[in-house]
Amino acid sequence: MLDLRLPALDPARGTRLDDDYGHDFRRRAAEIRDGSSWKLERRQHFEEASPSREALRRGDWERALSLLEDRRERLAATQRERQERGYVFHRVRVVEQPLTPYVRWELHALALGAEYGTPVRVIDARTVRDLEHDGLLPEIVVLGDGTLYLIHYTAAGAFDHATRFTDPRLAGPWEQLIRRLFAEGEDVFSYLDREVAPLPPPELTAGPETG
Numbered sequence: 001m002l003d004l005r006l007p008a009l010d011p012a013r014g015t016r017l018d019d020d021y022g023h024d025f026r027r028r029a030a031e032i033r034d035g036s037s038w039k040l041e042r043r044q045h046f047e048e049a050s051p052s053r054e055a056l057r058r059g060d061w062e063r064a065l066s067l068l069e070d071r072r073e074r075l076a077a078t079q080r081e082r083q084e085r086g087y088v089f090h091r092v093r094v095v096e097q098p099l100t101p102y103v104r105w106e107l108h109a110l111a112l113g114a115e116y117g118t119p120v121r122v123i124d125a126r127t128v129r130d131l132e133h134d135g136l137l138p139e140i141v142v143l144g145d146g147t148l149y150l151i152h153y154t155a156a157g158a159f160d161h162a163t164r165f166t167d168p169r170l171a172g173p174w175e176q177l178i179r180r181l182f183a184e185g186e187d188v189f190s191y192l193d194r195e196v197a198p199l200p201p202p203e204l205t206a207g208p209e210t211g
Contacts, residue, residue, distance in 0.1 A: 004131075004173060004176060004177050004180070005173065006131070006173050006174060006177060007169065007170050007173055007174075009138060009140075009148070009150045009163070009165065009170065009174075011150070011163045013165065013167070013170070014150065014163040014164050014165040015163065015164045015165075016161055016162075016163055017149075017161060017162045017163070017164055018161045021149070021159075021161065021162040024164065025141070025143075025149060025162075028143055028145060028147055029087075029089075029143055030085075031145065032085065032087050032143065032144040032145055033085050033086060033087070034085070034086035034087070035086070035087060035144030035145070036087065036088045036089070036090060036144050037087075037088075037089045037090065037141065037142060037143045037144050038090050038091075038092070038141070038142045038175055038178040038179060038182070039089070039090065039091045039092070039140070039141045039142075039178070040092050040094070040137065040138075040139065040140050040141075040174075040177075040178045040181070041091065041092070041093050041094065041139060042094045042125075042128075042136050042137045042138070042139060043136070043139060043153065043157060044095075044096055044100045044102065044103055045100055045102045045103075045157045046102060046106075046153070046157040046158075047154075047156055047157045047158040048158075048159075050067075051067045051070070052064050052065075052067035052068050052070075052071075052105075052109070053105075055067055056101065056102070056105050056204070059204035060204075061101075061105075061201040061202060061204060062201070064105055065105070065108055068108060068109055068112055069112075071109075071112060071113075072112070072116075075112065075113060075115075075116035076116055078116070079116040079117040079118075082117060083117070087144070088117070088118075088119065089118050090118070090119050090120075090121075090178070090182055091110060091113075091118060091119070091120045091121075092120075092121050092122075092123060092178055092181045092182050092185055093106070093107070093110060093120060093121070093122050093123070093188070094122075094123055094124075094125050094127075094128060094137070094181075095107075095122055095123070095124060095125065095191075096124075096125045097124075099195070099196065099199075101202040101204055102157075104196050104199070104202060107122070107188060107191070107192050107196050108192065108196070110188050111188050111189055111192050114187075114188050114189065119182075120187075120188035121181070121182045121183075121184075121185025121186060121187060121188065122185055122186050122187075122188055122191040123181050123184060123185040123186070127181070127184065128181070131177075138150055138151075139151040139152075139153065140174055140178075142171050142174055142175040142178065146166065146168045146171050146172075147164060147165070147166055147171065148164070148165040148166075148170055148171040148174060148175075149162045149163070149164055149165075150162065150163040150165065
């Protein structure tokens with residue numbers, strides 16, 4: 001049972017970021033030396049822009065997976081830069097069964113990132129159920145400088161805006177939670193091999209994937 005006391009993330013106590021979120025995030029993350037950051041993903045469907053994701057949206061599963069390979073050069077460059085700074089970006093992916101097509105696709109993408117130095121652990125949604133009496137856990141990133149980003153999405157799963165918090169009394173407990181989930185989670189490679197690889201391609205149609 002998870003019994004951490006997590007502070008509420010009231011947007012009124014933070015700074016709203018719209019189109020400037022990506023720039024703000026990259027700038028702050030690039031300044032971290034000999035540190036780490038932690039990302040928690042809870043939703044089971046997101047809308048995002050990439051050739052691979054577009055192929056998934058069209059229902060072309062094999063093409064969606066093959067296009068992930070185009071990321072290797074960029075991932076390798078990112079990892080070299082992070083190694084020079086002594087920086088590690090960790091990810092925790094909460095999953096629900098049956099896996100949605102999006103999560104199945106994303107696990108392949110996360111495993112590719114893990115090949116290039118981004119550690120990823122997978123954790124079953126039942127593990128966090130005690131923390132979700134008032135709704136799903138939020139989508140958050142905690143940077144090693146004590147910055148926490150709360151990411152807001154539309155009902156369809158598209159990015160809407162982010163709220164930035166810089167109070168360590170807020171960021172600390174949430175980072176502790178993600179670290180604990182990471183420690184308890186399963187490595188993405190073993191999870192992918194056991195739970196995803198044996199599955200037939202999902203039955204997809206053009207438009208949002210529902211499972």
